Amino acid sequence: MSSVLFFIAATGVIAGAxxxxxxxxxxxxxxxxxxxxxSLAVLFLLLRAEFVAAIQVVVYAGAVMVLYVFVVAxxxxxxxxxxxxxxxxxxxxxxxxxxxxxxxxxxxxxLLIALLGTGLKAVxxxxxxxxxxxxxxxxxxxxxxxxxxxxxxxxxxxxMLLLIAAVGGVVLAxxxxxxxxxxxxxxxxxxxxxxxxxxxxxxxPPGTGTMAETVGGRS
Amino acid sequence: xxxxxxxxxxxxxxxxxxxxxxIVIFAVxxxxxxxxxxxxxxxxxxxxxxxGPNRVGPYGFLQPLADILKLLTxxxxxxxxxxxxxxxxxxxxxxxxxxxxxxxIPFGDTQDIFGTKVGLxxxxxxxxxxxxxxxxxxxxxxxxLGGWSSGSxxxxxxxxxxxxxxxxxxxxxxxxxxxxxxxxQTLSLTGIVHAQAxxxxxxxxxxxxxxxxxxxxxxxxRAPFDLTEADAELVGGYNTEYGGGRFASYxxxxxxxxxxxxxxxxxxxxxxxxxxxxxxxxxxxxxxxxLAKMSLVTFLxxxxxxxxxxxRYDQLMSFGWKVLLPLATVNALVTAILVVATH
Numbered sequence: 001m002s003s004v005l006f007f008i009a010a011t012g013v014i015a016g017a018x019x020x021x022x023x024x025x026x027x028x029x030x031x032x033x034x035x036x037x038x039s040l041a042v043l044f045l046l047l048r049a050e051f052v053a054a055i056q057v058v059v060y061a062g063a064v065m066v067l068y069v070f071v072v073a074x075x076x077x078x079x080x081x082x083x084x085x086x087x088x089x090x091x092x093x094x095x096x097x098x099x100x101x102x103x104x105x106x107x108x109x110x111l112l113i114a115l116l117g118t119g120l121k122a123v124x125x126x127x128x129x130x131x132x133x134x135x136x137x138x139x140x141x142x143x144x145x146x147x148x149x150x151x152x153x154x155x156x157x158x159x160m161l162l163l164i165a166a167v168g169g170v171v172l173a174x175x176x177x178x179x180x181x182x183x184x185x186x187x188x189x190x191x192x193x194x195x196x197x198x199x200x201x202x203x204x205p206p207g208t209g210t211m212a213e214t215v216g217g218r219s
Numbered sequence: 220x221x222x223x224x225x226x227x228x229x230x231x232x233x234x235x236x237x238x239x240x241x242i243v244i245f246a247v248x249x250x251x252x253x254x255x256x257x258x259x260x261x262x263x264x265x266x267x268x269x270x271g272p273n274r275v276g277p278y279g280f281l282q283p284l285a286d287i288l289k290l291l292t293x294x295x296x297x298x299x300x301x302x303x304x305x306x307x308x309x310x311x312x313x314x315x316x317x318x319x320x321x322x323x324i325p326f327g328d329t330q331d332i333f334g335t336k337v338g339l340x341x342x343x344x345x346x347x348x349x350x351x352x353x354x355x356x357x358x359x360x361x362x363x364l365g366g367w368s369s370g371s372x373x374x375x376x377x378x379x380x381x382x383x384x385x386x387x388x389x390x391x392x393x394x395x396x397x398x399x400x401x402x403x404q405t406l407s408l409t410g411i412v413h414a415q416a417x418x419x420x421x422x423x424x425x426x427x428x429x430x431x432x433x434x435x436x437x438x439x440x441r442a443p444f445d446l447t448e449a450d451a452e453l454v455g456g457y458n459t460e461y462g463g464g465r466f467a468s469y470x471x472x473x474x475x476x477x478x479x480x481x482x483x484x485x486x487x488x489x490x491x492x493x494x495x496x497x498x499x500x501x502x503x504x505x506x507x508x509x510l511a512k513m514s515l516v517t518f519l520x521x522x523x524x525x526x527x528x529x530x531r532y533d534q535l536m537s538f539g540w541k542v543l544l545p546l547a548t549v550n551a552l553v554t555a556i557l558v559v560a561t562h
Contacts, residue, residue, distance in 0.1 A: 062356020
């Protein structure tokens, strides 16, 4: 039973991952990623890590991917199929191809080191044994205890990093300036009112920003 | 309280009991939805000083049956601008996640039925509320894909509103439950019910209860947060382009979600199958107690819908982020401090 489930989930994981990089429309790529993440959660369940599986779905499929879907559906297709620059001629295309090959090689080496180092031992095993009880392997209590004792430093560093990222996001969003009203446009280069030194102040079509902007600048 | 033991029972049940339970749970859910439907239409009628449906069957009680038969016998059509596969898939996701969440609600403790130990719940997980939020997260794709794949502006706007609303209120809902989980010191839903033997959590966790209820209104897209399907502005929201059986699926999922949220409120805050004043009825009364508490919460849902006007979109957002979320955070924080201090 568990091996059947494993092969179904593993197929889903690999198909989803391939779909992310090969599908032409960004929307379908995001959906493939959602399928990939949910299949991954099933694999976690088979490893008796039910807490990690639930968190995987809640955080990745439920929060991160929701935002991706939201943005992709809102901004829409750019018209240019993804990967057009990669297959394109000229120095840009060849550079992207070379860089991609190098990065993929690095990732492959790293994964092989991890896999050969630990994974091969697990092939002949059956994972963690199932033990009943409130504080056994895989439960929330077990993971919480580990996070606050053995991995306390890593846990605190990760939370600080997230905090910094959140503050940074707010700062960057605030620098983008006042939202435009419908029909208004930003001042061009050299015109009065142009904001100098705002590299993230990218031009964007009106109505693609916040909801408040869409309803007429009311917030 | 015997911690952990109730959470484990589900693993040892024979496979045939689990199959029977799955069928029974789906059948019960299938019966509850028309009941909620007719209750809502009758009560809305009374709230608005009219009769409500009273033509089909005695007192109009067969009205939902007629509605569902009408929807199911309609032609299956789809707009030419829609995306075929996703258009068909979206209502299935909605209904699947609603039924999956329903399986979690405990209708009673483990019972001795003909010498076999059976838990009166679909499954009692050691990650109870997290499982619920996981399926709530997937339910989002039902609405989003439905609105997007319809290829219509109104559907898309409704789905977008639903997306933003779900993200905003899911956080407060989760944080409201954190207080209860800290107090009960278990994530198992039957464990949470057992922990309420002395006092239901609605009393010590009153703030959490109110936050969860308000966020529940928003999560199920009910008034006053029903902007997703605001019929005055969006025709019908994400399900504008749906008809027939697929529309019936969305409808079913929506009302089943109301039942699920009522069940969770009854379990987590109103003591599940426990009765006050030291009453200990025999085991077969437990499901009736849970159903009675659930119908009370559902009545509140309908009452609020009849009473409150729909919020404006920016009011919805600022209420969720600036009022509900800080309140839920403070609630979780204070509960944690109190639990640590009293231990």
